[in-house]
Amino acid sequence: MEELxxxxxxxxxxxxxxxxxxxxxxxxxxxxxxEEAAGLLKFCKGKLRGAEGQLNKAIEKLNEEEEEQ
Structure with missing residues:
Protein backbone atom coordinates (compact mmCIF):
# COMPACT_ATOMS: atom_id res chain seq x y z
CA MET A 1 0.00 0.00 0.00
CA GLU A 2 1.43 3.38 -1.00
CA GLU A 3 1.84 6.05 1.66
CA LEU A 4 -0.58 8.93 1.30
CA GLU A 35 -16.96 10.24 -0.32
CA GLU A 36 -13.36 9.37 -1.25
CA ALA A 37 -12.82 12.83 -2.75
CA ALA A 38 -14.10 14.48 0.44
CA GLY A 39 -11.60 12.51 2.51
CA LEU A 40 -8.76 13.38 0.14
CA LEU A 41 -9.72 17.06 0.20
CA LYS A 42 -9.73 17.03 4.00
CA PHE A 43 -6.28 15.40 3.99
CA CYS A 44 -4.90 17.97 1.51
CA LYS A 45 -6.38 20.86 3.47
CA GLY A 46 -4.69 19.59 6.63
CA LYS A 47 -1.36 19.26 4.83
CA LEU A 48 -1.63 22.80 3.46
CA ARG A 49 -2.51 24.21 6.88
CA GLY A 50 0.47 22.40 8.38
CA ALA A 51 2.79 23.77 5.72
CA GLU A 52 1.36 27.25 6.23
CA GLY A 53 2.06 27.01 9.96
CA GLN A 54 5.64 25.93 9.34
CA LEU A 55 6.18 28.78 6.86
CA ASN A 56 4.74 31.31 9.30
CA LYS A 57 7.08 30.10 12.04
CA ALA A 58 10.06 30.31 9.70
CA ILE A 59 9.12 33.87 8.66
CA GLU A 60 8.67 34.90 12.30
CA LYS A 61 12.09 33.49 13.13
CA LEU A 62 13.69 35.37 10.22
CA ASN A 63 11.98 38.59 11.30
CA GLU A 64 13.22 38.12 14.88
CA GLU A 65 16.77 37.52 13.65
CA GLU A 66 16.59 40.68 11.52
CA GLU A 67 15.41 42.72 14.51
CA GLU A 68 18.28 41.43 16.63
CA GLN A 69 20.89 42.62 14.11
Missing amino acids: NYKTALEKLEGIVHKMENENPEVDELAGMV
Missing part, protein backbone atom coordinates in the same frame (compact mmCIF):
# COMPACT_ATOMS: atom_id res chain seq x y z
CA ASN A 5 1.09 12.27 0.85
CA TYR A 6 -0.10 15.53 -0.67
CA LYS A 7 1.07 14.67 -4.19
CA THR A 8 -0.55 11.23 -4.12
CA ALA A 9 -3.80 12.61 -2.71
CA LEU A 10 -3.91 15.31 -5.37
CA GLU A 11 -3.29 12.75 -8.13
CA LYS A 12 -6.12 10.59 -6.77
CA LEU A 13 -8.43 13.62 -6.71
CA GLU A 14 -7.54 14.41 -10.31
CA GLY A 15 -8.29 10.82 -11.25
CA ILE A 16 -11.69 10.96 -9.56
CA VAL A 17 -12.57 14.21 -11.33
CA HIS A 18 -11.46 12.79 -14.67
CA LYS A 19 -13.56 9.68 -14.13
CA MET A 20 -16.60 11.75 -13.13
CA GLU A 21 -16.27 13.93 -16.20
CA ASN A 22 -15.56 11.22 -18.76
CA GLU A 23 -17.07 7.93 -17.64
CA ASN A 24 -20.54 8.82 -16.35
CA PRO A 25 -20.35 6.56 -13.28
CA GLU A 26 -23.43 4.92 -11.82
CA VAL A 27 -25.05 6.65 -8.83
CA ASP A 28 -23.65 4.15 -6.30
CA GLU A 29 -20.13 4.46 -7.73
CA LEU A 30 -20.48 8.24 -7.85
CA ALA A 31 -21.46 8.35 -4.18
CA GLY A 32 -18.34 6.37 -3.27
CA MET A 33 -16.19 8.63 -5.41
CA VAL A 34 -17.59 11.75 -3.75
Whole structure:
Protein backbone atom coordinates (compact mmCIF):
# COMPACT_ATOMS: atom_id res chain seq x y z
CA MET A 1 0.00 0.00 0.00
CA GLU A 2 1.43 3.38 -1.00
CA GLU A 3 1.84 6.05 1.66
CA LEU A 4 -0.58 8.93 1.30
CA ASN A 5 1.09 12.27 0.85
CA TYR A 6 -0.10 15.53 -0.67
CA LYS A 7 1.07 14.67 -4.19
CA THR A 8 -0.55 11.23 -4.12
CA ALA A 9 -3.80 12.61 -2.71
CA LEU A 10 -3.91 15.31 -5.37
CA GLU A 11 -3.29 12.75 -8.13
CA LYS A 12 -6.12 10.59 -6.77
CA LEU A 13 -8.43 13.62 -6.71
CA GLU A 14 -7.54 14.41 -10.31
CA GLY A 15 -8.29 10.82 -11.25
CA ILE A 16 -11.69 10.96 -9.56
CA VAL A 17 -12.57 14.21 -11.33
CA HIS A 18 -11.46 12.79 -14.67
CA LYS A 19 -13.56 9.68 -14.13
CA MET A 20 -16.60 11.75 -13.13
CA GLU A 21 -16.27 13.93 -16.20
CA ASN A 22 -15.56 11.22 -18.76
CA GLU A 23 -17.07 7.93 -17.64
CA ASN A 24 -20.54 8.82 -16.35
CA PRO A 25 -20.35 6.56 -13.28
CA GLU A 26 -23.43 4.92 -11.82
CA VAL A 27 -25.05 6.65 -8.83
CA ASP A 28 -23.65 4.15 -6.30
CA GLU A 29 -20.13 4.46 -7.73
CA LEU A 30 -20.48 8.24 -7.85
CA ALA A 31 -21.46 8.35 -4.18
CA GLY A 32 -18.34 6.37 -3.27
CA MET A 33 -16.19 8.63 -5.41
CA VAL A 34 -17.59 11.75 -3.75
CA GLU A 35 -16.96 10.24 -0.32
CA GLU A 36 -13.36 9.37 -1.25
CA ALA A 37 -12.82 12.83 -2.75
CA ALA A 38 -14.10 14.48 0.44
CA GLY A 39 -11.60 12.51 2.51
CA LEU A 40 -8.76 13.38 0.14
CA LEU A 41 -9.72 17.06 0.20
CA LYS A 42 -9.73 17.03 4.00
CA PHE A 43 -6.28 15.40 3.99
CA CYS A 44 -4.90 17.97 1.51
CA LYS A 45 -6.38 20.86 3.47
CA GLY A 46 -4.69 19.59 6.63
CA LYS A 47 -1.36 19.26 4.83
CA LEU A 48 -1.63 22.80 3.46
CA ARG A 49 -2.51 24.21 6.88
CA GLY A 50 0.47 22.40 8.38
CA ALA A 51 2.79 23.77 5.72
CA GLU A 52 1.36 27.25 6.23
CA GLY A 53 2.06 27.01 9.96
CA GLN A 54 5.64 25.93 9.34
CA LEU A 55 6.18 28.78 6.86
CA ASN A 56 4.74 31.31 9.30
CA LYS A 57 7.08 30.10 12.04
CA ALA A 58 10.06 30.31 9.70
CA ILE A 59 9.12 33.87 8.66
CA GLU A 60 8.67 34.90 12.30
CA LYS A 61 12.09 33.49 13.13
CA LEU A 62 13.69 35.37 10.22
CA ASN A 63 11.98 38.59 11.30
CA GLU A 64 13.22 38.12 14.88
CA GLU A 65 16.77 37.52 13.65
CA GLU A 66 16.59 40.68 11.52
CA GLU A 67 15.41 42.72 14.51
CA GLU A 68 18.28 41.43 16.63
CA GLN A 69 20.89 42.62 14.11
